Amino acid sequence: MKKVTINSVAEYAGVSKKTVSRVLNNEPNVSPATREKVLKVFKELDYKPNPIARGLARNKSFIIGCLYDNPSKSYITRVQSGALEACHKFNYNLLIHPCELRGDELIHNVDQLLTTSRLDGLVLTPPFSDSQELIDFLKTQNIPFARVASALEDDTSISVRSNDEQGAYELTEHLISLGHKEIAFIKGHQDHSATEKRFSGYQNALLNHGIEFNEGLVAQGNFSYHSGADSAKQILDLEPMPTAVFASNDYMAAAVLKLATQRQLRVPEDISIAGFDNAPIARHIWPGLTTIAQPVEEMTRQAVEQLILQISDPSTEVYQKVLEAKLITRESTAAK
Amino acid sequence: MKKVTINSVAEYAGVSKKTVSRVLNNEPNVSPATREKVLKVFKELDYKPNPIARGLARNKSFIIGCLYDNPSKSYITRVQSGALEACHKFNYNLLIHPCELRGDELIHNVDQLLTTSRLDGLVLTPPFSDSQELIDFLKTQNIPFARVASALEDDTSISVRSNDEQGAYELTEHLISLGHKEIAFIKGHQDHSATEKRFSGYQNALLNHGIEFNEGLVAQGNFSYHSGADSAKQILDLEPMPTAVFASNDYMAAAVLKLATQRQLRVPEDISIAGFDNAPIARHIWPGLTTIAQPVEEMTRQAVEQLILQISDPSTEVYQKVLEAKLITRESTAAK
DNA sequence: ATGTACTTTGACACCGGTGTCATAATGTCG
DNA sequence: CGACATTATGACACCGGTGTCAAAGTACAT
Structure with a gap:
């Protein structure tokens, strides 16, 4: 089985390789009859242009x-x-x-x-x-x-x-509508712009609902599960403990859930937990995480x-x- | 900034492009002096061979x-x-x-x-x-x-x-050593050969420890979380309920854990659950999943x-x- | 010095396409 | 029907490398 190249196609069809190239690229100035003929040869020889050669040219x-x-x-x-x-x-x-x-x-x-x-x-x-x-x-x-x-x-x-800001705003509003006022927040990685956007969505929602922002409820994470675990410890140790935690992504939220469960806290009865991203883990754990889905x-x-x-x-x-x-x-x- | 090609390198170094090619590919029959000279030009011009051209040739x-x-x-x-x-x-x-x-x-x-x-x-x-x-x-x-x-x-x-079979054998043995005799098993996707290997590891461990294999304890999954949830329902509904579940991967094990928790079962007190793969989720949930790590x-x-x-x-x-x-x-x- | 074997080097074709340009074929119009 | 514009086609160089082979250079034995 010999290789089928533009040359063999041209020879077989009785035209120049340039004409074959024209047909290949749907260029103008090829008579319908010729085009037809070449296309038929493509089929017949099962010709596939070599992307590497094309790339070089x-x-x-x-x-x-x-x-x-x-x-x-x-x-x-x-x-x-x-x-x-x-x-x-x-x-x-x-x-x-x-x-x-x-x-x-x-x-x-x-x-x-x-x-x-x-x-x-x-x-x-x-x-x-x-x-x-x-x-x-x-x-x-x-x-x-x-x-x-x-x-x-x-x-x-x-x-x-x-719209990260809008998402974070809606999620915070959701928590507020459930009666939460002490809502802890776990920030994401500093290099990600989403981190600030989500944070300001959270802050704006608090502001618009007359809840004072409390720096003490904010932990610095970096989107990793591990950082979520650290932040979780920090937040669950607070006195009084916040009634809700909003983590900037689901992995960190899962870490909060894990620690809370380890500490025999009931979720959501004792504390509500929310994440962001709608990662698979959000529905793989119990209770499933309230979160924001992004496309x-x-x-x-x-x-x-x-x-x-x-x-x-x-x-x-x-x-x-x-x-x-x-x-x-x-x-x-x-x-x- | 003109493109640096093998031709410009050759010209600049005062040799033929073939010689440059030889140096490039570490071919023999290049005098040390010439090789040195060409290598210096590579550095000087910051020459990077074009992989596409090379690919074509x-x-x-x-x-x-x-x-x-x-x-x-x-x-x-x-x-x-x-x-x-x-x-x-x-x-x-x-x-x-x-x-x-x-x-x-x-x-x-x-x-x-x-x-x-x-x-x-x-x-x-x-x-x-x-x-x-x-x-x-x-x-x-x-x-x-x-x-x-x-x-x-x-x-x-x-x-x-x-060694899937060995892994499944060890895990099953681990459950047996903990005193479990009714160990349910959730199989993986039929197209994966690992599915049968893991299953026979489980069966052999039972056999070697004098525990009769019970077809009724086996559920058919397909490695997806969803299939794990279906299998979990089937297994947790059994009377009497098995004291341990071995799922062929961690996602399915997580699904069993989720359902068990939803049903207020305590894990591992009421039922032990094990998975396979050591996926991140195995340590992201509580309790963490006993599992088999594969490289x-x-x-x-x-x-x-x-x-x-x-x-x-x-x-x-x-x-x-x-x-x-x-x-x-x-x-x-x-x-x- | 000369013959022989081996090393080093470069000229040139080639990989399979595309771009340029000249030329051939066809169409249009007075 | 001839002049001219337009369309169709192909010859050829080129992209940036590699393979082949012949020629030039070098080493060593005689």
């Missing part, structure tokens, strides 16, 4: 890179799934690049990635989508990129995010789709979108 | 594909992480390809993937690593591949797995490393390895 790789550093496995797989959907739609492929670096090392590492892989573009997920440094670097290198879930203001680059796949899908559009036509208008977050109530929150 | 893509269909996000990310480690070591990249298909459609889909991406090899994870059909297809297509966590007997293809990253790392070795030298001996699984005891199991 066009200086493109048809590969999008996905940069991430997130402790949440479910978040990552959701991101990948959305990105893949968009990639496959346009015959691109996805290359994943987890990366724990920051600052200079990060830039260097990304530079390395770009030169060794010839990526056509990059999707940035938190916390990289919030790194001004990285964004500046990509701009100087002229690498197309799209930001996912970044609150960073930059209307010159593609951005799709969900992670959809965000990433849109971001990558726009990225690819921009790659194929750099004059495309820069896409920026904010999607809604949605409150999901489960058993972990109840009236005080 | 060598008919290689330096990309490994990873095929998976697994409900466990943590398993997937662990697989990816091990695969990436091996890939980066050899300057390969990883392309991920989740795929829900079976049978003919699967074959067709993989065929599509191969022709559109020119992958150099494939890593198969369960359940694909157990698909004789797919393996036969890849062999006819002459695509190098490696199997991860597959119990399928085939000494002509690379395979790295952990997923290490399995995949070795599999991909061997795959790449085989790609660069097809005469490499076929690597087959069984790694040990390890019992992790937590709070979810206790004496009867």
Whole structure:
């Protein structure tokens, strides 16, 4: 079984390889008869153009890179799934690049990635989508990129995010409506812009409902389960103990739930617990966690789709979108 | 900033591009002086060979594909992480390809993937690593591949797995040593060979400790949390209720724990629960799950490393390895 | 000094596509 | 029907590397 290349197709069809190329790329100036003839040969020989050769000629790789550093496995797989959907739609492929670096090392590492892989573009997920440094670097290198879930203001680059502030506001309001006044809050990782957004949603809700903000009820986490466990200890040791805890993501909320249960506290009777993200764990534990669902796949899908559009036509208008977050109530929150 | 190619390097160094190519690939027959000179120019011009051009010339893509269909996000990310480690070591990249298909459609889909991406090899994870059909297809297509966590007997293809049977045996023995005799079992997905291995480990442990196997204590799951919830209902409704439940993975075990807790059963006092895999959820819930830890990253790392070795030298001996699984005891199991 | 074997080097074709441009074929109009 | 514009097609260079092979250079034995 010999390899089927553009040359064999051209020979078999009795035309030049350039004409075959024209048909392949739907270029104009091919007579209907010729086009028909070539297409028939495609079928007959089961011709598949070689993306590598095409990549060399066009200086493109048809590969999008996905940069991430997130402790949440479910978040990552959701991101990948959305990105893949968009990639496959346009015959691109996805290359994943987890990366724990920051600052200079990060830039260097990304530079390395770009030169060794010839990526056509990059999707940035938190916390990289919030790194001004990285964004500046990509701009100087002229690498197309799209930001996912970044609150960073930059209307010159593609951005799709969900409304973290609104989500946190709604969740806090939900707790308040249940009669809670002492609502502890566990913050996320400082490098993520979502951290501040969620925090201010929480603060604004308190403010608008006449509840005084109490710094003492705030713990600093970093989105990891482990940090949630530390914060949980800090919060459950408070006297008086708050009647509700709002953790900036579900893993940290799960850690609070675990410690509370270990301490024989009943959830939600003794204390209400809420998270953020609607990660699988939120419904895998008992009681299920009240949380905020974000359309992670959809965000990433849109971001990558726009990225690819921009790659194929750099004059495309820069896409920026904010999607809604949605409150999901489960058993972990109840009236005080 | 002009592009630095092999031509500019050659010109700048005053040698032919072929000589540059020799230095690049560490080929023999380059005088030390010339080699030195060229290497210096590499540094000076910050030359990075274009992998696409190289790929075209060598008919290689330096990309490994990873095929998976697994409900466990943590398993997937662990697989990816091990695969990436091996890939980066050899300057390969990883392309991920989740795929829900079976049978003919699967074959067709993989065929599509191969022709559109020119992958150099494939890593198969369960359940694909157990698909004789797919393996036969890849062999006819002459695509190098490696199997991860597959119990399928085939000494002509690379395979790295952990000892599922031994793990299940140890875990069951652990429950028996705690005095349990009515140990329910939740099976995994039928397409995964691990399912049968774990089941026979359980059965053998019972047998060797003089406990009669009871078909009525076995529920059919499929590794998903949801199937675990269904099986949990079935098992907890039994009269008399078993004193321990061994689920074939942690998600299903978590589902049993959730239902048990909902029903006000105390774990482990009223019923012991154990899982398999040591997924993050096993330590994120209370009580933490007794389980079996498998070296997923290490399995995949070795599999991909061997795959790449085989790609660069097809005469490499076929690597087959069984790694040990390890019992992790937590709070979810206790004496009867 | 000369022959022989081995090392070093470069010219050139090639991988499988795309871009440029000249030329051939066809269409339009006075 | 001839002049001209437009469409269709192919020859050829090129993308940035690698493989082949011949030629030049070097080492050593005679």
